[in-house]
Amino acid sequence: MLRYGHRSARDFRVTSHCALVARAFGAEQIIICGAQDNDLAKSIEKVTKNWGGTFKTSFSESWQKEIKKYKESGFFAVHLTMFGLPVNKAMPKIRKQKKVLIIIGSQKVERNVYEHADANVSITLQPHSEISALAVFLDRFFDGNFMTKKFPQSKIHLKPQLKGKGVLSNTD
């Protein structure tokens, strides 16, 4: 999953949310194109350390280079944008791909991204958020399996409750 246009301080929270969504909904890694942001990387790694799984975070100076590299190694590049094809129409073709690179932007999207992507895909045809677009896309792509997804080697996990908070450590 590729996030382009990260500026350290200003985008910290939104990019963090993107990374956590990617992890929780089943993506393997996030590549952040923009400012190298060690605080952000540490924050995401801390979540993975506590909550399990093998989610990876890395940075790149060039989204063009990354998209080219992934496409050359067989990835199908899906750019999430409100200008794209409706997700329901686009999904059958995307599901047939073995390897998918999801691209989400920030507020300013360079025109070229639309051309580099194999498919531009829209969630709602309305303005909302790259965070929600990513979540709904991954939910559809993995057919809602996020509730049963396992995150190996988690230190903590939750005991779902109608009211209150139930947190268990893995030694409970």
Added chain:
Amino acid sequence: MLRYGHRSARDFRVTSHCALVARAFGAEQIIICGAQDNDLAKSIEKVTKNWGGTFKTSFSESWQKEIKKYKESGFFAVHLTMFGLPVNKAMPKIRKQKKVLIIIGSQKVERNVYEHADANVSITLQPHSEISALAVFLDRFFDGNFMTKKFPQSKIHLKPQLKGKGVLSNTD
């Protein structure tokens, strides 16, 4: 839909995303509990003016007061939190309700919210984002009808495209 814990400058983007998600995925209004933020209200109203529909934004000083008011007028209060019941299990009961108040928090959640809610509901049992939780909840609640939802009196609408941007005004 109720968002609690808004601080003007710091939360502008995240609360904006929450509001736009609420609108795009079919909620009727957002009540923001926390700082009165006229810039935020204007920004959301501008989207509704251009993109149509009747989405409303308002502010309140007290989430307790709002929840009490809505519950007393027959609303079922659903708090989205990773500590809650899995969305798939909780949804059948929620779907039977005529009026639903969705509550989403910010980084610090007061313990009382868990008690005031009729149901605490979790999307993924993992940490991610209130923005994604809201989107996935509304997607499930409305059974994915966001792609066909109409926003009356929009000034612009999109022409979905595999590549490039297609924007039409309503006079085209």
